[in-house]
Amino acid sequence: MTQQFGTIYEAIGGFDTIDRLVTNFYRRVGKHPALTPIFPEDLTETARKQRLFLTQFFGGPKLYTEERGHPMMRRRHLPFPITPQRRDAWLECMKAALEESEIEDPYRTAIFEKLTMTANHMMNTPS
Template sequence: MTTIKYGTIYKAIGGYDAVERLNTAFYARVAQHPDLIPIFPEDLTETARIQLLFFVQFFGGPRLYEEERGHPMLRRRHLPFEITPTRKDAWLECLEGALIEVEIEEPIRIAILERLTLTANHMMNTPE
């Protein structure tokens, strides 16, 4: 696992504004990905807003998600959605593209992908 020498990922990438740019780029991809469209709402506004709160907290920023929604309980919250290995990979593909688009540099990009790959693997709940 990559170690961050700048404190938190949140600080290393530039704080809230950088996380917001990443989230926006990420959801632009999610909205167009054929493997993800079936499990996301047509209007991604609220989903993206909640994801932003999560990313801010997950990357070591303020605990915005927890303040609004309580403990993440990610697996439980995602159980209603069929998350297959293909969808997990599609989600990570969208994330990686967004990281590149907003110019998150190495080694931070690798650290983010490593952490969120673990999370994405945990979210899978349906075989192909």
């Protein structure tokens, strides 16, 4: 009998997996020439907020809302010029981080699809 999980968060192993994913992701972001201009040099706080957000986004505890209020992701990202090229770079880093973090399908695909929709929504600047 296969184990049933209520959320993606539970299915992938909870916070430890989110932590690993975010660490692997920001290691790439911090070196990506299309992304470094819109991210701070020290990604510690950015990564911490991402851990809170992804925990909540994938069905875990509502850590982001408890600390920072409603996510309002598009509004929070408006100060940064997010072009189609930057969206693609962000997704490229996330795809590689998902693989490195050994998140298995169907969860890896589900996560990537949800994050692709979010990344598309964040675009605010033409090429």
